[in-house]
Amino acid sequence: MSKNIIIIGAGVAGVNAATKLVDNNFDGKITIIDMGKDPYRREYSEVMEGFLGAGGWSDGKLTYHTSIGGQLSKYCGRDKAMELFDSVIDNFKRFHPKPEEVQCSDPQAEPDFIKPYFGLRLFPVWHVGTDYLHEIGKNWYDYLVSKGVEFIWEQKVSSINFRTNEVVFKSVKPEFANMDDDGLFYDKLIFGVGKSGIDFGKQLAEQYNLPTEAKSVQIGVRFEAPQHHFQKLIDVSYDFKLYKKFDEEGVSLRSFCTNNNAAYVAVEETYGDHSYNGHAKKDESFRNDMTNFGILMEIKGIDDPFIWSRDAVKKLQIDNTGTYYSPTRKPSTTSEGNDVSAIQVDDLNPLHDSLGEYAQYIIDFIEDMKKVFPTLKDDWGVYMPEVKYLSPEPLVDYTNLALNTYPDVHFVGDALSARGITVSGAQGTYAAEYILKDLDI
Numbered sequence: 039m040s041k042n043i044i045i046i047g048a049g050v051a052g053v054n055a056a057t058k059l060v061d062n063n064f065d066g067k068i069t070i071i072d073m074g075k076d077p078y079r080r081e082y083s084e085v086m087e088g089f090l091g092a093g094g095w096s097d098g099k100l101t102y103h104t105s106i107g108g109q110l111s112k113y114c115g116r117d118k119a120m121e122l123f124d125s126v127i128d129n130f131k132r133f134h135p136k137p138e139e140v141q142c143s144d145p146q147a148e149p150d151f152i153k154p155y156f157g158l159r160l161f162p163v164w165h166v167g168t169d170y171l172h173e174i175g176k177n178w179y180d181y182l183v184s185k186g187v188e189f190i191w192e193q194k195v196s197s198i199n200f201r202t203n204e205v206v207f208k209s210v211k212p213e214f215a216n217m218d219d220d221g222l223f224y225d226k227l228i229f230g231v232g233k234s235g236i237d238f239g240k241q242l243a244e245q246y247n248l249p250t251e252a253k254s255v256q257i258g259v260r261f262e263a264p265q266h267h268f269q270k271l272i273d274v275s276y277d278f279k280l281y282k283k284f285d286e287e288g289v290s291l292r293s294f295c296t297n298n299n300a301a302y303v304a305v306e307e308t309y310g311d312h313s314y315n316g317h318a319k320k321d322e323s324f325r326n327d328m329t330n331f332g333i334l335m336e337i338k339g340i341d342d343p344f345i346w347s348r349d350a351v352k353k354l355q356i357d358n359t360g361t362y363y364s365p366t367r368k369p370s371t372t373s374e375g376n377d378v379s380a381i382q383v384d385d386l387n388p389l390h391d392s393l394g395e396y397a398q399y400i401i402d403f404i405e406d407m408k409k410v411f412p413t414l415k416d417d418w419g420v421y422m423p424e425v426k427y428l429s430p431e432p433l434v435d436y437t438n439l440a441l442n443t444y445p446d447v448h449f450v451g452d453a454l455s456a457r458g459i460t461v462s463g464a465q466g467t468y469a470a471e472y473i474l475k476d477l478d479i
């Protein structure tokens with residue numbers, strides 16, 4: 039009998055899952071529902087929604103190591119994880135207009151000058167190139183459509199009945215606000231709503247009382263400075279990841295998602311609050327000779343990390359906007375030439391108010407950078423906050439990422455435990471592999 043697979047979210051995880059299914063001649067029906075638009079109509083301002091999700095307008099850096107980007111080897115072991123990463127990278131190359139330009143950087147040596155203060159995580163990264171993501175999206179979309187995948191665009195899923203296997207959704211267009219909800223039934227459901235759907239995941243976790251994994255808080259700031267201060271390190275490791283660990287205190291810090299040359303800060307809106315991220319443009323015309331990265335702090339042992347993080351994020355908002363502090367600088371502009379939306383504050387007191395004693399770890403991190411990069415001095419700024427909401431992560435069957443109590447429902451990507459393109463895509467592929475086996479295809 040023909041089977042119905044519904045994928046919620048046409049992001050990196052959902053799209054890789056669908057690709058795995060059609061590449062293996064899945065002959066049932068695949069429907070992908072997304073609240074954003076197809077790659078031909080998606081606008082640059084739609085950062086988190088539409089074909090390829092947050093990955094569609096991302097920095098196109100595909101990390102290639104199991105210690106980066108969230109959990110995967112926890113579920114399937116390192117070797118399988120690397121195999122799944124390869125399939126995601128192959129997909130990005132396959133739909134790339136110039137696949138020969140996809141290059142891997144693989145820094146090897148940790149330089150001595152950072153050693154007294156920081157460790158440096160070294161791992162390979164495949165660079166797809168931000169400016170190609172649009173074309174990749176179109177080619178990939180055309181392929182899936184040609185294989186019979188049905189996309190339902192600009193429809194937001196508002197509820198799922200795990201007992202009757204029904205998904206309920208509705209148009210996001212204001213002119214259809216009075217229309218009734220639509221519904222579809224599934225045999226298998228892939229839930230890949232990414233960060234933009236995190237509140238929906240939480241709603242389901244509460245509604246169905248889903249058991250969750252213990253998580254830590256991940257919060258900090260997006261740091262920005264002229265690139266020349268960091269050039270000595272960039273020459274060794276382009277996407278450098280500095281880290282510091284305080285094992286006894288249950289705290290560790292790392293620089294996260296480094297962008298150089300044409301580096302821009304981007305606002306993310308989650309739960310109506312601002313937080314910050316960064317991306318780089320490849321085109322020389324965007325060059326601003328800036329570097330930015332998150333200084334992300336992981337704090338273990340907080341009782342309800344999700345509520346704690348939400349509360350901390352709220353304290354860093356002024357008039358529903360995030361905050362910016364610099365001893366000497368002004369907030370910079372986005373790649374579209376607009377001001378980065380942030381209210382400038384006179385000191386780092388808001389960080390203390392938000393994070394309490396933990397603020398000092400971030401301040402010390404910056405002070406140590408000033409020692410390691412002596413020209414930096416006061417020539418930097420921080421956008422507050424940068425946050426990764428790691429909660430809730432439903433407990434899944436590690437062999438297929440399905441909910442323990444609802445085995446037809448697979449959680450994948452940032453909606454589960456991923457934090458990046460490669461791991462999200464790999465989780466989608468992993469769930470699809472299982473579905474193919476389970477349906478005996």
Ligand SMILES: Cc1cc2nc3c(=O)[nH]c(=O)nc-3n(C[C@H](O)[C@H](O)[C@H](O)COP(=O)(O)OP(=O)(O)OC[C@H]3O[C@@H](n4cnc5c(N)ncnc54)[C@H](O)[C@@H]3O)c2cc1C
Pocket residue numbers: 046047048049050051052071072073074085086087088089090091092093094095096097098099100101107193194195196230231232233234235238304306315316317450451452453456457458459460462463
């Ligand atoms: C500015 C920026 C730059 C980034 N750069 C990088 C990078 O260089 N490298 C890297 O590894 N990672 C990067 N990331 C993170 C990366 O993009 C994500 O980790 C990845 O896209 C997650 O994949 P996903 O499929 O889980 O979710 P997403 O790709 O976010 O896709 C989720 C999809 O679900 C849809 N959706 C959500 N809720 C609903 C609903 N209720 N109904 C219908 N549809 C819904 C959304 O519209 C979206 O299309 C970046 C993120 C941002 C914001």
